[in-house]
Amino acid sequence: MPSYGFYFAIILVYGAVDAMACLGLNFEFGVAGISNFGFIIFQAMGAYTAAVLSMPNAAHSNGGFQQYVLGWHLPWPLPWIGAAIAGGLLALPFVFLVGKRLRGDFAAVGLLVSAVLLNLLVTNYVPLFNGAAGISLVPAPFQSIWNTQGLGYQFSYGAVATILTIGVYFLVKRLTESPFGRSLRAMRDNDIVADSLGKDLRAQRTSVLILGGMIAGLSGAILVGFITLWAPSAWGYAETIVLFAAIIIGGAGNHKGAVLGAIIVPLGFEEITRYLPPVGNPELVPALEWVAIGLLIVLFLWFRPNGILPERRRILSHDKNDPATLAPPETGDLAREMSAAVPDDLSDDHSDALIKIGNVDRLNFRDLLRLGEPVNDHRVILSTNGLTKTFNGVTVVSDVTISINQGRLTGMIGPNGAGKSTTLAMLAGTLSPSSGQIFYEGRDITSLPSNKRALAGMVRTFQLASEFKKLTVLENLVSAIPHQSGDSFFGALRGKRYWGAEDRANIERAKDVLDGFGLFQYADAYAGGLSGGQRRLVEIMRALLAEPKVLLLDEPMAGVHPNLAHKIGDQLTRLCDSGMTIVMVEHELSLMDAFCDPVIVLAEGRVLAQGTMAELRLKEEVVEAYLVG
């Protein structure tokens, strides 16, 4: 065994490489919710790229005993930069797999299988990276002018690796703590809802995969420059599971947890086994290592699913000028916090009646929601022509032609299965129609994706609970605000100086809305822990902060106490007076009476009638087909 000095240097390099890889994977999995089961191939790509960029031409060196491509003999740091770029480029073909709305576990399986197969290809196609034998004699940086076996060199190497890892740590932290990071976490918690609020899932996932790939690629470059060889056996698909184990144990979504996990699992396991005496067959110790990793994954997911350092709850409501701000509950386990966040007397549905939304009357919606001057000319803002939707040959919505007038609160009613929610989903772009067109502000938006519709001002809510569970109430609200300068990859990279002031203003706006709706005390509680009625309110507030011109509400009052429902209805009316257009699917007819004009009646997928509730009640066919049969 070499002296402790050498040993320490080695630990430093390995630790830095493992931590860097874990940070990259944690950004993908813990923050953005992408289960990249093929993460290790990005590290491998970086290692190979760095190797062949730094090595001399294969044909003219070492007697040609190994084959590989490129061989450009580039000086440091070019091979490392190339490795990062290659890792990022490798992400591109996988975007199609995770960019779609594919079940998370199906996409994960696709990536896992890709990892298995790429390993197979590299193992067997020798001209690329010398096949199963792998590449050896990779030049270490500066090896021609520096003794790479010296303690000074090895320590310097470790120092550079550590500095780069620290850099990566601050990079992912910077992104995670930005409005962009908030959008990523929103996507992780519920991607369909994030999409409906205008987030471009494909762009978000693409940038995350590319950055994760670049980080992995760089970590591979650092590793290969140190160990000077790289072979397919070093990056079997199971290596990704090791990194997942590290993140699960450290704490997914928490970058410090990722580093801690890297120290415990890949590094710790490697080092501890060094000291074990050779017992049994030669495979015994490595095999037991794998068994231990498997056990750790299962046990942690069972006993401590949020890891040693759980994801931190973001307290946004702090305001130095506002001493009245409630002290946030202490941090701790998510489950405990979730239940602790809701006082017992408020945790059942009947308490919804107690929610005071009286303050809301003083809210100036026009400024707060950037509605602009009211143009209540009641022109047609949204219309459909022959809208039809068929699922597996069953027509759910048939030839629906409707017009929605600006500044009106239009109700949509009908018996169960009448196609109301499906129609709303087609208006919002969540479902695409089988035939027919949708026009918004005079242009055909039938093929416009839902997130673009949201940005154009058409925002929807969902019938089922759709809060971002592991975002606080305030974060839920702020995440919906469109056109944030920090809500893009590059905007976030520019840092808080670029987006900080705007974000503070956004948080203030969200706090005002929250206060108006009487939920200020829950600003920093996880939204997943609220009561049914409170969650409904959070959704409505969130949709409002998306600055809609047309708000599409799918049964916003379902499961809400009638008193609260009427309070919400009053506010919706006010919003319309301020120039907003609202379409509301709702069962509760008393609400329709009180707030909606006109009301559209759907039955069996068709428009049956339209008018005020008073008019509709007189119509024979409505009474017959819908109300009382």
Added chain:
Amino acid sequence: MSVFLSSLGFGLISAAVLAIATVGFTMQFAVTNVLNLAYGSIMINSAFVSYYVNEHGVSAWVALIGGVITGAVASWLLNRFIYTPFQRRNLAPITVVIVSLGIDLIGTFGLQAIVGGGYVSFNQSQGHEYHFLGLILSGLQLIIFGICAVVLVGIHGLLKYTRLGKAMRATSANRNLARNSGVKTQFIISTTWLISGALCGLAGTVFAMNAGVFEATSAQQYIVLLLAAMFLGGPGEPYGAMFGAITIGVATEVSAAYVNPQYKLVVAFVVLLGMLTFRPFGLFGSEKTN
């Protein structure tokens, strides 16, 4: 032509084995919505149990029963004590998949820790060579093919004609309604895991016999074939699994004859990624409406 025919023969055997394995895999997905990525590790553990029984002088075909029982019991335990408790917590499906990967590591490398790293093979002759229709098959291969065919027909009969099989299909289609009809779904799910586990054990053992030599990690890449076959036919569809397995099995072996055999999994890989991208509910499946 002869290259094609000989590879076709080999492909048919592989396809038959894969069909058994995939049917078990897809049945587990159908009744419990779990992508059990630990399936390969149970296959190889079952193969090793058969192997040790065979080592003790028992005929390989009798030893096979040991593998079948191992697969059934291990799969049942896995569902009962790992997957079901995790699913009760209402976690994201990905969590259970990660758990299954952890179990796969424990199963595969736990076995390796016990048996070591060397290759072993069954004490079983290849039997005569038979030629017909241009195909060349060994006696061993013919018996494997026969077993697989009988089992597949048996599964078909079970699902289509027995009370248990219908209850299994009903449970996977709509668990609550099955309960309302008086079906003890817990029992049905347990039975499904026993049967699918038995298929897993059988597939593992005949896979090992067919391969000739095998070691603890031999089945690690088998999951690629399983997934490709399952997604081709539609996840959770036993008949789709048979179709998918035969297509994938034949295609991989025939392609192996024409390009480097090391690349034979590439066909499965392309099929799987294509299906996941364009038709994740299978060639014949359709997206579920709500």
Added chain:
Amino acid sequence: MSVELSKKGQVLSATGLSAGYDGRAIVTGISVEATPGKVVSIVGPNGSGKSTLLKSMVGVVRVLEGSVAVAGQSITNMAPEQVAKLGVGYVPQIDDVFPPLSVKENLEIGGYLLKRNEVHERIEAVLEFFPKLKVMMTRKAGKLSGGERKMLAMGRVLMLSPSVLVLDEPTANLAPIVATQLLEEYIRGFADFGSTVLLVEQRAKAALRISDWTYVLGGGRVVLEGAPQELSQNPIFVESFLGGGAGARAPRP
């Protein structure tokens, strides 16, 4: 009806029932009773908790308080398969058949608890009641029309000759003519035959026409109950459906 379709009816009752999801009550303090030979209906606007009430009575949703009993025997929070065994046949509103199974197989699953040799006989009996199903025995349930599918769903529960039929909005999604036929011919028919029928309906008037007793639900509570003739005269009842709203809301506790 030549063949015995169902056993002699039994009393199904809920007393002081509160039930809901995740420990949160959707319905509170509900007492209802369905008796042999009668159609007892539960009406009320959507979201009033009708379905949740039914589900809690057959063991699908957790009962938080109160009790459910059939023929005097408590079935509170009993497993659904046990409830089925005790003669309570439940037809859910959606997901009421096994789509990938054929019509025949759906009926066979309905008769899962029967002895092997009884199944065929029962299928014949059910087919006599729903002759339309005869010609589509090999068709997959997922490919049936709305009305056929509902007949199959009811045929499935009839396989066990239930003493109590619990039907959740059987006419949802059906064309008015089919709905009327279903209610007046079939569902009324069960009761006339002596079965106990507990029916949740959205088509309130149609439900009233065939009911012997009706409960009106609003905001998770029973707002009104009475004989149909009286109810239809009651202004609160009309309001609860056609707006004005008072009737749809829970009275102040």
